[in-house]
Amino acid sequence: MTPASIRIDDRISIGEHEIEESFVRASGPGGQNVNKVSTAVQLRFDVRHSPSLPNDVRARLKTLAGRRLTKEGVLVIVAAQHRTQERNRADARERLVELIRRAAERPVPRRKTRPPASSRRKRLEGKKRRGEIKSLRRVRPGMD
Numbered sequence: 354m355t356p357a358s359i360r361i362d363d364r365i366s367i368g369e370h371e372i373e374e375s376f377v378r379a380s381g382p383g384g385q386n387v388n389k390v391s392t393a394v395q396l397r398f399d400v401r402h403s404p405s406l407p408n409d410v411r412a413r414l415k416t417l418a419g420r421r422l423t424k425e426g427v428l429v430i431v432a433a434q435h436r437t438q439e440r441n442r443a444d445a446r447e448r449l450v451e452l453i454r455r456a457a458e459r460p461v462p463r464r465k466t467r468p469p470a471s472s473r474r475k476r477l478e479g480k481k482r483r484g485e486i487k488s489l490r491r492v493r494p495g496m497d
Contacts, residue, residue: 376391
């Protein structure tokens, strides 16, 4: 691990040089200060070209990112919750780390199972009962 890197887990750490941050004006709390100071953080991380991410993590991260991922494969996280740049910057980085951690978890493969005979029988009995109730509601010709 290099000194200028963010540790995700024991096998993944991303370099500071891979993250691009820009500060923009935020809406919301801040009073008169809100129009003068750029406190919101826009963090950009190039998922597609990052040398730090293994291919499986990269694929899962692209899925998890959803609309936050641009066509070019850049993940954009905007943090404007707090009134200071430092807190918004920390919030954006935490969200990036959490997203990559979630992508690093390997999904448990699904094992095919069959429903037990008793539950199949109960289901069919329920359908039969429901059908009988509905058939009793039917108006047959010549019954009026």
